[in-house]
Amino acid sequence: IDGAKSAIAGAVIVGVARGVYWVLDAGNVNATIVYYAIEMLKGTSPLVAGMGIVIIVTLLDGLIPSGSGKGALLSPILVPIGLSLGLSHQSTVLAYQFGDGIANMFWFSYGTLLIFLNYGKVPIERWYKFFLPLMGIFFILAFIFLAVAINIGF
Numbered sequence: 001i002d003g004a005k006s007a008i009a010g011a012v013i014v015g016v017a018r019g020v021y022w023v024l025d026a027g028n029v030n031a032t033i034v035y036y037a038i039e040m041l042k043g044t045s046p047l048v049a050g051m052g053i054v055i056i057v058t059l060l061d062g063l064i065p066s067g068s069g070k071g072a073l074l075s076p077i078l079v080p081i082g083l084s085l086g087l088s089h090q091s092t093v094l095a096y097q098f099g100d101g102i103a104n105m106f107w108f109s110y111g112t113l114l115i116f117l118n119y120g121k122v123p124i125e126r127w128y129k130f131f132l133p134l135m136g137i138f139f140i141l142a143f144i145f146l147a148v149a150i151n152i153g154f
Helices: 002-026 029-039 046-061 067-084 089-104 111-119 124-151
Strands: none
Touching (some): 029 067, 046 067, 046 089, 089 124
């Protein structure tokens, strides 16, 4: 029974995160946030647009923890915007993947992160204190790799 307690806690965490997504999706809050976030990128260079996509996806990951759900919501919007700003399909997807990957280790709405922290008995405050400097490094590396990808025509 003790083992089931920790599994139930993880299941509740995942269920609550999914519930937040359903509420935001039902109210079309997600689409509104995405639309206005993308509007800010119009008229920028491909590199700035790619960096903006990384940041937008990272921020939206807190609201939409599901990678497939976020992909389904953002792909029809990001690909045309990326193309209109000079990004290839590959660079747009790469920017999406960087934003999603970095954010999965940060947002408390990502159920898997909370489950692992729960099993490891690591308080989220301690995790953030450890991870925030790494997150900055990851963003810098993501922007460098994205710049290389854009400049070589990826």
